[in-house]
Amino acid sequence: MLSVSRRVQALKPSVTIAFMNRAKAMQRAGKDVLSFAAGEPDFDTPQSVKDAAIKSLLAGQTKYMPTLGDPDTRAAIAKKLTEENGIPNCTGEHIAIGAGGKHSLFVLCQVLLDDSTTWSGGGSSGGEYVQPEVLLPVPAWVSYVPCAEIAGGKVIEIPTTVENGFKASAEEIRRAITPRTRLLVLNSPSNPCGTMYTPEELQAIGRVVAEAAATIAPNITVLSDELYEKIIYGGIPHFSIGSMPEIAERVITLNGLSKAYGMTGWRIGYTGASGAFGKKFTDAMATMQGQMSTNITSFTYPAIRIALTQCAEEVESRRVAFAKRAEVINARLTKLPSIKTARATGAFYAFPDISAHFGKTSKGGKKIDSAMSMCEAMLEENYIAFVPGEDFGGCGKNHVRISFACSEQQINAGMDRFGQFLADLK
DSSP states (O other): OOOOOHHHHHHHOOHHHHHHHHHHHHHHTTTTOEEEEOOOOOOOOOHHHHHHHHHHHHOOOOOOOTOOOHHHHHHHHHHHHHHHHHHHHOGGGGGEEESSHHHHHHHHHHHHSSSOEESSSSSGOOEEOOOOOEEEESSTTHHHHHHHHHOOEEEOOOOTTTTTTOOOOOOHHHHHOOOTTTEEEEEOOOOOOOOOOOOHHHHHHHHHHHHHHHHOOOOOEEEETTTTTBBBBBSSOOOOGGTTTTTTEEEEEESSSSSTTTTTOOOOOEEEEOOHHHHHHHHHHHHHHTTTOOOOOOHHHHHHHHHHOOHHHHHHHHHHHHHHHHHHHHHHHHTTTOOOOOOOTTTTEEEOBBBGGGGEOOSOEEEEEHHHHHHHHHHIIIIIIOOGGGOOGGGGGEEEEOOOSSSSHHHHHHHHHHHHHHHOOO
């Protein structure tokens, strides 16, 4: 009998996309659904960015390009990482442009992790086969785990809680590191949690990584996902851990244009790294990507340069708008009965703990015994789409993700419906 691979059969579909698609289908059917499922800004791409792509297209920039991007665009990204993020020894040759942050994540996992267990130590005198370990503070974005596991990694979760802002401490990370540790994933600001690490917290983690690299974990590398770096509003400055000299050549910074520039559909992500290892890593990215997708759409490269160099004012105005929305949802959530929430300080997500309501029954007769069942009931009965937290790992099973990348009017209307749903529970 014909079948698909076990690898794909074991792969779980994205719950975020599933609820987003269900909400869209109900809207098409005429239902008044308020969707808070998609991690997608409601702002359009800046006109100057569109114009640059159109001009490039009309000028005939429609052919193959170098796998990781043209030299001018890679240099522009390197300049951004050097000047804005403080990443040392980073040139265009240390930049890999991919088809969105998820694609860049997938490729870098293939580059860093072995797709089969590897022989460790011993030679003829003995040794053992081990999997490379990936340390992941959870709850975390749903794609980290499958991308790591498909590449052969073993994900080691580091639990966090709403009380500590969903952040792993340096000491917790220290305790999780072993000789098998290959990758530590950090995401600040966080999807799905909407919180972020302080510079001091990241510096402490960096010192732990440096110490571990010199002792028990010589192959440890840090993936710093900074896709939401420009959407911050909680008084915490963004800090790139790759700027720390003692670990700079062990950090891969992942970023893209989707969130800050309203360019989700453009599919533009990139990685940046430092020094000799950064160049070796980026060359490996070129080899891997060259057998997959090669370059991204050729006429978008001038648009990338415009976004990075000429759109600061628009990005800032959008950040201010997200800050106001965060104030609204922070205030509304704290007034709901038996809901625990961490104050949103970055990105555009709230991640409240709704587990106090488990064991109740909805107005429509649905038993609420999980985040999934609550989200399904809210969508069916009150026409609001949140994302259940089970697939984000850790304590996520007790939470729902609310994307407030929408108007303040929609946020208030959605919180009204959420409050009514809770009030109707028996």
